[in-house]
Amino acid sequence: MDLPATDVELKPEKFEDVKDVGPSFHCDLFDTEIVHKIAQVFLPGLATACVDNTTGDIFKSPALVAVDLRKEMVDYLTQRSETFVAESVMLVGGLDPESSDHPYDIISDIVDDFASSKRNLFSRVSGWLLSEKREDKIDDFFQEMELTQFWLMDRREAVAQTMLKNVDFRNTFHCKMKFNTAEELADHVHECGFKPMNCTNEGCKASFCAAHMEKHDSVCPLKILPCEQKCSDNIMRREMDRHCITVCPMKLVNCPFYPIGCQSAIPTCMIEQHRSDNLHSHLLYILQVNHKEASVEDLKQRVEQLEMSSSSGQLTDAQDVRSLTFIVKDLEAKLGPLEVNVTNKVSEESTEASIWIEHEPEEAES
Helix, strand or coil: CCHHHHHHHHHHHHHHHHHCCCCCCECCCCCCCHHHHHHHHHHHHHCCCCCCCCHCCCCCCCHHHHHHHHHHHHHHHHHHHHHHHHHHHCCCCCEEEEEECHHHHHHHHHHHCCCCCCCCCHHHCCCHHCCCCHHHHHHHHHHHHHHHCCCHHHHHHHHHHHHHHHHHCCCEEEEEECCCCHHHHHHHHHHCCCEEEEECCCCCCCCCEHHHHHHCCCCCCEEEEEEECCCEEEEEHHEEEEHCCCCCCCCEEECCCCHHHCCCEEEEHHHHHHHCCHHHHHHHHHHHHHHCCCCCHHHHHHHHHHHHCCCCCCCCCCCCHHHHHHHHHHCCCCCCCCCCCHHHHHHHHHHHHHHHHHHHHHHHCC
């Protein structure tokens, strides 16, 4: 009978000794994003428990049992999370290699276990669990609880915080630091990677821990950025794609004379400059369409004649194939018929023929 008495006396002494020498000020900061994500699991889990617990019962409805089941759920989740490490690591000998050690997955499984434990006999034997009607009822009750604010997010997050610290045995999503004085803790909080922060981009209401600030900033849809196509505008990230393919002055477009041969892709704001710089080649393309029998050399001479006979800006003001073609026809009417140099034409045809002959044997062999 002496051993139990001795054990009772010794344990408090050891516990008190450890407590006295250890740091007594703990940093309570955590990953706000994962806490919010965990809290979002609770309401669907509660809705499932309420629906399955009252299925086939004409005297009960999900709303009637919601308050009691919410309290049971909080107690169950808290108790399971407190014993999770002992059960999974110490007693079993470690986590199942195939199971996830992420707190969100662990807590989601605990929520599912609670919901399963609340199924009544009808739910278990009727095939109700596989029916579409069941899913619809759960979704409807979930929406009802959200609309009536039955379980506010901040209260769910308080439960999620406690559970996170209980199951996050790798200290990945909450701060593990401890300090001997309140002053040391206060100094740490300002530098802690889990310090809560709000996005500074105008209109964004996202909150996250300090360690995730750069990650959020790299994807924040409301962040103002320089145009990706290097125009002078600063654009909201979520509007960037629309800006670049619609109104951006640096958007690449085909030359207005693409249909007749110009293959240039140019920024919208540079079209006028391109038309001016490449007037000579654009005129040549049009003449090749109008005078298929003429040689390139003859057409180049005709281009020079057109440029000399046109008034200032007459040709460069033409914005597309149609308008430039009309101007060319008017000018050509004044210049008279195009003089075709037969020698040039024959020379070109001979060159083309020789090229064809050189390639013909190769094609035959292939």
